[in-house]
Amino acid sequence: MGTVVWGQIEAGSSHWWLLLTVAFATTIAGVGVFVANALRLPPPGPWFILLVAGASTMTHRLDLNPVEVAAWASVGVVSSIIVGMAPALVRPHGPEEEAVDTLEATVAAIPRDGRDAPLSVERIHQAQTALAHAWVTLGDAGVIHGGRIAPGGRRELAERTLAAQQALAGASTGARARASQLADTPTYLDVSRLRVPYTRPSISYRLYRSAHRYSHATMTAVKVFIACLAASVVGIAFGLDRPDWAIVSALLILQWGPDRLLGSVLGIGLFAGLHLLDLGPWGLLLALAACQFFAEIFVVRNYVLCVIATTPLALMMGNALQLPLGETVVSRTIEVLLSVIFAVGVLWVVLRDAEPAHHARLLTAAPDDVLPQRRDLQFELLSERRAVQSLAANLPEVAIERRATHLEVQAAGYALLDRCNDRPDQRLPIGDIQAVADRVSRD
Secondary structure, three states, rough: OOHHHHHHOOOOOOHHHHHHHHHHHHOOOOOOHHHHHHHHOOOOOOOOHHHHHHHHHHHHHHOOOHHHHHHHHHHHHHHHHHHHHHHHHHOOHHHHHHHHHHHHHHHOHHHHHHHHHHHHHHHHHHHHHHHOOOOHHHHHOOOOOOOOEEOOOOOOHHHHHHHHHHHHOOOHHHHHHHHHOOOOOOOOOOOOOOOOOOOOOOOOHHHHHHHHOOOOHHHHHHHHHHHHHHHHHHHOOOOOHHHHHHHHHHHHHHHOOHHHHHHHHHHHHHHHHHHHHOOOEEEEEHHHHHHHHHHHHOOOOOOHHHHHHHHHHHHOOOOOOHHHHHHHHHHHHHHHHHHHHHHHHHHHOOOOOOOOHHHHOOOOOOOOHHHHHHHHHHHHHHHHHHHHHHHHHHHHHHHHHHHHHHHHHHHHHHHHHHHHOOOOOOOOOOHHHHHHHHHHHHO
């Protein structure tokens, strides 16, 4: 793409050839955001994919052969797979064992005497993250299935995880709520429910459930597509030459919030410092490695810190070190401001009243009492809770009206799951079926 676009521009064609880059990067942003939200992928989701894809359209300026670039990337992929999977030859059950060990260690580190409250909140957050990771890992390893511990020789791992969750549930509710705000990764786990959770629904189911105009994935993808398209086209009209920069910034705001742009601004400042150092080949290599290292460290914890490292990384990949510093800083800052304007504008204008419809859509399903539907019911109950939290933050008056319904649906749904978990292999007597049906109907 970069070879075509910059080849035409360097040959004297219009600057508007950059619209091809806009179409390329905006499509990646929209589709990537939809898939990431539909599957509820953890950070970085599509962001790194878009960052690399957008920056790669600039590599034509470096006189690099695209085939050679792809070959080096393939070498990196193959080597990482070999290194990453080699421990399976020695310790095939290492991931689930390490996940449970980490969980127990983080729970044990939580202060129990009430002192050092900030440290307590931080450690509770670490324990919540470790708990969610442990259950997912145990589910992927087949240790748990269908809300129960699966038959096998690793039952003790699930029992240890339940014991650690019980200890974590003893922490104060307020501390657990504050802990959930420390990072950008939702755990999708109710710590207070001391039961084996259901494993995640299939990829096809999650995509199917999001194939709706009022799904969170669809609404977010539409907003991202419009904001990215508008910010990049206006940037081209202003004579700027990195539309991918505006697209990446708009995605960052709409996916994780406007405060993440602070990282972009600080990252531009870090790039300016590196530019002034006049790095040689080895200095450039060390700077790229350091930025990549810190980006990987912070990507699952806090995107403000992550973006500080990825911003100079993307600029150096796009040959910005060979361009005048003042021009680069001013142009990239303007593109960041354009992304802020259009992203915030989209939040206020596009699909402004769709969130109530999104929440109402999650109240319509009534799964039967078979295993896939039990799993799906838990998934929908967690979705409904997150939807009503978003509703409370953005449209509190609507959330107040629906509060009673939300509580009743949660109570009825978990009553169904509890009844299925208590007697998973027994047929319900007619009287019990009628009692559960009356409860659901009443609520």
